[in-house]
Amino acid sequence: MQKEGVIMAEELMEQLDNHTAFTIPIFGGIPVPDSCVVTWIIIAVLVLLSIILTRKLKKVPTGSQCILETFMDFLDNFFTGILGEKGKKYVPILETFIIYIGFSNIIGVFGFVPPTKDINVTAALAGMAIILVQTSFIIEKGPVKWLKSFLNPINLLDLVTRPLSLCMRLFGNVLGAFVVMELIKHCVPGGVPVIASGYFDLFDGLLQAYVFAFLTSLYMAEALEEEEK
Template identity: 30%
Template sequence: MLIQWGVMVFIIVLVTVLTKRLETIPHGSQIWIELIVEKINDLVRANMGEKFIGFAPYIGTIMIYILMLNLIGLLGLRPPTTDYSVALALALISFVLIHATAIKNNGLRHYLKGYSEPFPLLLPLNIIERVVVPVSLSLRLFGNMLAGVIIVELIYKGLSYLSNMVHIKLPLFAALIPIPFHIYFDIFDGIIQMFIFSMLTMIFIKTTSEH
């Protein structure tokens, strides 16, 4: 919880500072800010259509927030997303938004009717399909991030065991060997899991609303 609050404070302060003096003709950091916003808007348009462009702020927020949580491992801290309660909470937020949007766009009656389509016998399967969404989102994020942390920890323990076994200190190797694993599991995998979570959220919002 402390790490999450720290990340939130960091993001709020950073955004406040970077957007304090916006100008009509961008320059400096404003160019990069507008580029990021534009890329997020383009991503939402490409996957959800212009009709759902209003979700761009939410998608951008979860992308930045999850990415920060995943990259915190580079500072020697355990990423909060390796705790299932964190991953599940993020997935439940998206889950509520997905179904609230579907009800808003189609009406409660049509939304409930969708559970029995294309024919009533599929009602149980349709319910399971909808309910499993937060489980799928959360387990994918949690499982992949936790696996990365475990592998990196095993590498450090293995190096420590090897050093004790041969009675030789290996500070250089202990410092260099884990680097490519940190690059893959903390940076590459952290970015990939953030992207997958965001993409699935967009897809679920669009498909649930349209059906």
């Protein structure tokens, strides 16, 4: 039993490692991790789906077009409700966040390792989110008022705590779900892993995408609200 536990722990640690998929033979070799390759796959799938689902649009939507428009209308209304009409131009990038992260989190169902299990990926996403928030502040209020806002130490602290919170929340939840699923696969036979996957890979994955995009939109709404005062 102890030997089996050691083997399982070793296999789990192996799964947690972010392996190098291949190395680009330039500048002494540039390693490309698995998370980057899976991200490319997700991008390719999303681009392909976008082309397929939008190539024959009709004035009166039916079938897949109806589902697509309902989904996009929901996202438009959701983010516009938080940001207001003034922030409507920033909605497309927030929709990109939630769609990409959602696909990244649930791709484990198809046998891939979620790229959001790599802290470098979640750190990059958090960095882009905060850059978006700060950029919207500069666009709407101007660089001078943006610089003056940092006279308040809380705003300066937010530049560190907010991206760190976004990064670690997404990384921790995805990593935790991945570890739990691997343990269930090793310890529980039968159809239990399939049922558990419905929660940890699908529901929790989509929930974390929603939380990330929701918090980013809230941070942006705060910046836009300050500009109106």
